[in-house]
Amino acid sequence: MSQDHLRLAFIGCGSIARRHVVAMKDLVDRGRGGFQVVALCDANLDSAETLAIAVKEQLGGTPTVYASYEEMLSTEKLDGVDICLPHGLHHTVAIACMEAGVDVLCEKPIGVSVRAGRLMEQAAERTGRILSIAVPHRRQPGQRVAHWALNESGLMGSPLTFFHHYTRPPETRDPNQPLPPRVVWRRNRLMSGGGMTLDSGFHYCDSIRYLLGDVDKVYAEMRELQSGYPVPVSERPEDTIYVTFTFKSGLVGAWNWSVAAPGEPRASVVFYGSEGSLEDTTPSRFRIFHLFERRPEQNESGQLVRQDGSILQMHELEALYREQLDEAQSELLFPGGSTDGFAIEIWEFLELLRGNRTQPEVDAAEGIRSLALGDAIYESAFTGDVVRVDDILSGARRTFQESIDEHWGL
Ligand SMILES: NC(=O)c1ccc[n+]([C@@H]2O[C@H](COP(=O)([O-])OP(=O)(O)OC[C@H]3O[C@@H](n4cnc5c(N)ncnc54)[C@H](O)[C@@H]3O)[C@@H](O)[C@H]2O)c1
Incomplete structure (x- = not known):
């Protein structure tokens, strides 16, 4: 990996991906560059093409556009991927990236359920890849x-x-x-x-x-x-x-x-x-x-x-x-001097890729704990019970998440 030119890609080129490009420009303007967005993937090619124009205008270079992340992963030599997809797709795509040897910055929430998050956490451990959850606030x-x-x-x-x-x-x-x-x-x-x-x-x-x-x-x-x-x-x-x-x-x-x-x-x-x-x-x-x-x-x-x-x-x-x-x-x-949470989370990811930092502030375990708090709120509202967050984390209570897990085969 060249430390000066980390090769990055986006998977999911919708509204938040556009905001991430603005944040990347903020980093470049502050002399915190050293990366290139070389590829973009979106099931909707128009969205990917639109983001390609924004990348070219704001960061320079012309990223290659893909409709399939599998094709992108098998074609491109990437250091890191920025996943900006709907929540139900986070686990499948993040795990595929890590198994292809690519480090991952994944938009919040970590996954569609605690089980999905756990699979991502296990994949990070198994592959030794970085999994950082994008949390700007x-x-x-x-x-x-x-x-x-x-x-x-x-x-x-x-x-x-x-x-x-x-x-x-x-x-x-x-x-x-x-x-x-x-x-x-x-x-x-x-x-x-x-x-x-x-x-x-x-x-x-x-x-x-x-x-x-x-x-x-x-x-x-x-x-x-x-x-x-x-x-x-x-x-x-x-x-x-x-x-x-x-x-x-x-x-x-x-x-x-x-x-x-x-x-x-x-x-x-x-x-x-x-x-x-x-x-x-x-x-x-x-x-x-x-x-x-x-x-x-x-x-x-x-x-x-x-x-x-x-x-x-x-x-x-x-x-x-x-x-x-x-x-x-x-x-x-x-x-x-940046005060843009998006720029700061992306910079942390770049520093992790370069080996200048060892631990994401919001890693899989931390991302799962925040997700479990949200799921505990649903569990309580759906059952009428007072719910312990540890019971959501352990899987002892999952009335709310069960149908979601079933849908995704988790
Ligand atoms: N940090 C924040 O403040 C913040 C704000 C908004 C969204 N988000 C997060 O960002 C993520 C994306 O949200 P968004 O608002 O950008 O959604 P969006 O709908 O604008 O963009 C999602 C993109 O994913 C694409 N997509 C869907 N299925 C795909 C597939 N199989 N392969 C490739 N591309 C596919 C869609 O075509 C779309 O362009 C979510 O996790 C969301 O929670 C974070």
Whole structure:
């Protein structure tokens, strides 16, 4: 492998793959290049051709386009593959890549179910290949700062509880227009592994574990309100959920949201420590999922209020956080000064390929734990029981996942 020119490919060339190319350009602009996107694969060749144009314009070079990943793997000499596929395809394709000797960066969630994730984990162990799960939000400054504020800064005492609440009215859509393909597969539980709780919600599950540690048990209710009356979730994807988490530390927190609550929108996302509170006030449609989100066009916002009444705005908190990082830590966390979580996760993958790092921050085991938290929420909503996350991890409870596993032969 030439360390200067890592040969990369995408499998799946839809919306998030386009965002990854933007992130790669951010790295190149910061002098963090040394890679080439040499091949693209998508079952829809138009999507692959469109991404090829973006790669050429933003990164240079003309990648070869494939409709079949098997053909791409047998033709190309690749160092790493970036998998940006619907969830039900992650395990089959990631395992094929690793068995072909190619390292894998796989979009979240790791797989369509815990069993799918376990097969990927076993393949990584068997082949000795890298398997890194693409999780941008915990890598952005907002969550790094929140993690420090809650756990290390001493500014808030020790973590106590949280109340996260968000409601917005349903989006209106022309019923005569067909749903775009990226929405169609997300509404099919067998392909997506779940609804919003497991899709955008995977980010929340990963973040809350990153910020506060592992969850012991959950109690959840889910509803579908869009149809105009509260339907308990069975065949229709949820648009409204109510969750109580009990963490292994004993801390209890609440995550309640609806994307189909008519009338006035409301949001309140607050963490409490024994000596103060930390609020996320970033004005984003996805704030309940993407905690302390930073976008290129917009910094995250929020404030820490201490019991003595003193207030630190998010940018002041970030300055304090950054002050205590040395140069090496800053470069590791924010390579070349990047604050784009997508660029940072891709840079970590490149550094793993070069042997400059040994362990992905979100490896298979970590990805499975965040997935299991999402699945515990469904298990509780479907059975009415309080569910232990360890029972989802061990496979002792799988009422919700069983039909998904059966569909994929897992
Ligand atoms: N990190 C984030 O913030 C974020 C945001 C959006 C999506 N995602 C994740 O990215 C992944 C893809 O989501 P998306 O929004 O880009 O979906 P998408 O529907 O826009 O793109 C998926 C692509 O996969 C292609 N595809 C389907 N079957 C294929 C096959 N057998 N072989 C090759 N290509 C095939 C489709 O044609 C499509 O172009 C998912 O895992 C999703 O959860 C992450």
